[in-house]
Amino acid sequence: MDIKVPRGTQDILPSETEKWQRVEELIRETCRMYQYKEIRTPIFEHTELFTRSVGDTTDIVQKEMYTFQDRGDRSLTLRPEGTASVVRSFVEHKMFGYADQPVKLFYMGPMFRYERQQAGRYRQFVQFGIEAIGSADPAIDAEVISLAMSVYQKAGLKKLKLVINSLGDTESRVAHREALVNHFEPHIDAFCSDCQNRLKKNPLRILDCKVDRNNPLLASAPSLADFLNEESSAYFEKVKEYLTLLNIPFEVDPNLVRGLDYYNHTAFEIMSAAEGFGAITTLAGGGRYNGLVQELGGPDSPGIGFAMSIERLLLAIEAEKNEWSDLSTLDAYIIGMGEAAKKKAVELTNELRLNNISTEMDYLDRKVKTQMKSADRLNAKYVLVIGDDELEKECVMLKNLSTGEQQLIPWNKLIEQLKNSMKA
Numbered sequence: 353m354d355i356k357v358p359r360g361t362q363d364i365l366p367s368e369t370e371k372w373q374r375v376e377e378l379i380r381e382t383c384r385m386y387q388y389k390e391i392r393t394p395i396f397e398h399t400e401l402f403t404r405s406v407g408d409t410t411d412i413v414q415k416e417m418y419t420f421q422d423r424g425d426r427s428l429t430l431r432p433e434g435t436a437s438v439v440r441s442f443v444e445h446k447m448f449g450y451a452d453q454p455v456k457l458f459y460m461g462p463m464f465r466y467e468r469q470q471a472g473r474y475r476q477f478v479q480f481g482i483e484a485i486g487s488a489d490p491a492i493d494a495e496v497i498s499l500a501m502s503v504y505q506k507a508g509l510k511k512l513k514l515v516i517n518s519l520g521d522t523e524s525r526v527a528h529r530e531a532l533v534n535h536f537e538p539h540i541d542a543f544c545s546d547c548q549n550r551l552k553k554n555p556l557r558i559l560d561c562k563v564d565r566n567n568p569l570l571a572s573a574p575s576l577a578d579f580l581n582e583e584s585s586a587y588f589e590k591v592k593e594y595l596t597l598l599n600i601p602f603e604v605d606p607n608l609v610r611g612l613d614y615y616n617h618t619a620f621e622i623m624s625a626a627e628g629f630g631a632i633t634t635l636a637g638g639g640r641y642n643g644l645v646q647e648l649g650g651p652d653s654p655g656i657g658f659a660m661s662i663e664r665l666l667l668a669i670e671a672e673k674n675e676w677s678d679l680s681t682l683d684a685y686i687i688g689m690g691e692a693a694k695k696k697a698v699e700l701t702n703e704l705r706l707n708n709i710s711t712e713m714d715y716l717d718r719k720v721k722t723q724m725k726s727a728d729r730l731n732a733k734y735v736l737v738i739g740d741d742e743l744e745k746e747c748v749m750l751k752n753l754s755t756g757e758q759q760l761i762p763w764n765k766l767i768e769q770l771k772n773s774m775k776a
């Protein structure tokens with residue numbers, strides 16, 4: 353038998369899970385600071401939820417969904433993204449009636465898209481995302497962007513680029529859409545069959561096409577920026593003002609469209625400019641979706657959110673090689689030389705652990721030199737050696753592996769001493 357993981361999926365091995373957990377903790381902590389509360393929705397939903405919200409001319413719905421019939425003949429789909437489910441839940445549980453608005457939610461969990469596998473692109477990946485539903489204040493747009501930026505910054509990333517655009521309101525988009533149809537229609541035969549379908553249904557999607565991306569007609573297409581009505585422009589100006597107020601540098605890219613249909617007004621992406629990050633540089637994407645709650649059967653509640661994958665965040669950390677790429681979590685490694693010292697080592701190992709000092713020791717009766725190598729590999733901060741001499745003096749030899757400093761410490765002072773020097 354030769355069964356491997358399905359294409360586009362991966363096992364996250366013990367050497368990696370540590371980083372995942374750290375990043376997840378950092379995210380939960382950041383959400384606490386910004387007061388976004390976790391929501392957990394099912395991994396699969398009725399297919400119609402995604403065709404209605406993400407849009408049936410998008411890549412996600414046309415090519416990427418894992419859709420199946422269940423035994424009751426319902427069409428279900430493994431969720432390809434989080435916003436649709438969160439908004440469905442918002443409507444289903446009448447969260448628009450909550451006393452405190454906007455309702456601020458976050459989610460973190462696996463998403464599924466049938467995509468071509470490449471670095472940074474998986475068929476199962478973990479997305480963290482937030483949604484703020486119930487406010488059309490441009491200050492909340494800035495808050496949402498600021499939360500995403502601060503997750504990356506706290507993970508030590510420095511080479512970040514924020515790109516924003518405004519997709520405008522319905523009126524602006526209708527005007528722009530007409531201009532796009534007029535622009536592409538005479539030359540549509542030169543485009544892929546998907547784009548030919550998109551022309552009448554959703555010409556904006558042509559700008560986001562991966563097949564025709566180099567067609568010069570894309571670059572010369574009428575820009576949404578020229579079709580924003582006064583209200584949409586004013587809104588966009590305010591968002592930019594708030595970002596400036598928060599000291600968040602940004603670039604405006606009038607061609608930023610985003611791959612989902614429900615967006616309007618603010619759209620943004622955060623990219624990594626780190627060398628060696630690879631071809632895919634987008635870390636996170638998001639935007640405003642003022643019609644979506646209504647589309648899914650709720651009242652006219654405006655919303656905004658973003659999503660990022662943990663996989664790409666970890667790739668960016670790897671590319672920037674900061675302190676997060678080498679997380680060490682072992683505080684102490686205890687070496688007992690000889691029968692009697694081994695007993696003491698077992699005892700001390702247990703005591704340190706009970707005092708929240710992560711500790712490891714040898715269980716293979718290996719040579720001291722081999723144990724030292726082990727301590728090194730495990731990235732231990734301290735090695736504690738007990739030999740005959742130390743046994744007699746009721747001490748351990750404490751060695752700081754980063755400075756090389758050695759010190760004889762009495763057993764009854766050990767915990768205190770370790771805690772103090774770990775703080776320093």
Ligand code: ATP
Nearest residue numbers: 467472473474477611634635636637659660661664
């Ligand atoms: P892309 O242009 O890279 O396909 P997208 O527009 O499909 O991205 P969104 O649907 O906006 O991406 O998802 C938001 C974020 O989720 C992305 O910025 C990325 O971090 C992550 N993401 C999307 N698809 C994948 C995937 N297949 N594997 C890993 N992460 C992904």
Ligand code: MG
Nearest residue numbers: 411412467611
């Ligand atoms: Mg995609």
